[in-house]
Amino acid sequence: MLPDADALTDIARNVWESTLGFAILETATNRAAFPAPHLWWAVDISGHWHGTVLLCVPEGTARHAAAVTFDRAPEQVTSTDTADIVAELTNMIGGNIKGQLGGTNKLSLPRVASAEEIARAEVAPKLWFNCPGGEFAMTVAAGSAR
Amino acid sequence: MKILIVDDSKVTRKFIGRCIRQAGLGAHDIEEAENGLEALKRVAELAPDLVVTDWNMPHMTGIDFLHQLRSSGSQVNVGFITSEGTDVMRHQAKEGGARFFITKPFTPESVRDALQQVLP
Numbered sequence: 731m732l733p734d735a736d737a738l739t740d741i742a743r744n745v746w747e748s749t750l751g752f753a754i755l756e757t758a759t760n761r762a763a764f765p766a767p768h769l770w771w772a773v774d775i776s777g778h779w780h781g782t783v784l785l786c787v788p789e790g791t792a793r794h795a796a797a798v799t800f801d802r803a804p805e806q807v808t809s810t811d812t813a814d815i816v817a818e819l820t821n822m823i824g825g826n827i828k829g830q831l832g833g834t835n836k837l838s839l840p841r842v843a844s845a846e847e848i849a850r851a852e853v854a855p856k857l858w859f860n861c862p863g864g865e866f867a868m869t870v871a872a873g874s875a876r
Numbered sequence: 877m878k879i880l881i882v883d884d885s886k887v888t889r890k891f892i893g894r895c896i897r898q899a900g901l902g903a904h905d906i907e908e909a910e911n912g913l914e915a916l917k918r919v920a921e922l923a924p925d926l927v928v929t930d931w932n933m934p935h936m937t938g939i940d941f942l943h944q945l946r947s948s949g950s951q952v953n954v955g956f957i958t959s960e961g962t963d964v965m966r967h968q969a970k971e972g973g974a975r976f977f978i979t980k981p982f983t984p985e986s987v988r989d990a991l992q993q994v995l996p
Contacts, residue, residue, distance in 0.1 A: 744981060745980075748981030748982070748983060749891060749980075749981045796887075799887055799890060799891070814885060814886050814887045815887050817885065818885045818887040818888050821932070821959050821980075822959050822980045822981055825932075825958070825960045825961075825979075825980060826979075828960055828962075829960060829961055829962065829979070834962075834964070837932055837959065837960055839884075839932060839933075839934060
């Protein structure tokens with residue numbers, strides 16, 4: 731069974747704070763999308779439960795996170811760095827969600843979300859968080875989102 | 877002492893290396909590999925004292941890497957740091973001879989506690 735919103739928030743907070751070393755604050759749900767550009771990454775869970783965890787991180791937020799991680803100035807961060815950090819955060823959050831699901835499940839490698847997934851996720855309920863460098867959102871789509 | 881970190885994510889390799897240093901174990905030489913295939917070569921070249929590996933990686937999973945390592949005759953200490961931590965995976969890791977199993981996200985304290993069981 732999919733963890734409830736509070737549990738999902740705790741997972742995101744724990745991953746973000748433990749990994750990047752700064753606190754995040756849940757803000758609202760059902761907000762409009764971010765101003766572009768942003769990075770959408772996904773991991774799929776399949777088995778007893780089937781679905782996709784999607785993370786939407788504005789480019790500025792990802793740049794800040796990568797700068798902290800790689801000890802660089804934000805302007806020195808590359809697109810590869812931002813993709814790598816968002817991919818790994820998505821992977822960790824997905825892995826922790828998988829750990830709370832019952833039964834046997836598999837976790838995919840993190841991947842860039844498809845245009846179709848993004849279109850669906852943009853209108854789906856999302857958990858939104860404020861963090862240093864900006865904000866980000868997370869959503870979990872039950873069933874096959876691809 | 878040499879520690880080989882195996883993870884397809886550059887970010888995670890960076891995090892683990894940082895945690896090792898923050899845990900007061902920074903005097904060890906830290907080497908990296910991007911996947912299990914590369915890690916098998918690096919183990920043969922470097923003869924590390926410890927291999928810290930992810931589970932969910934392209935080309936070869938961490939547990940397959942561990943099995944191949946043992947099949948090659950290597951008895952190097954191996955531990956997992958991975959996003960997933962089911963009982964089945966922990967059991968497989970233990971059966972394969974892994975010395976520890978840490979679930980991401982991890983802290984310098986959890987890394988230190990695990991590594992201190994292995995490193996002299």
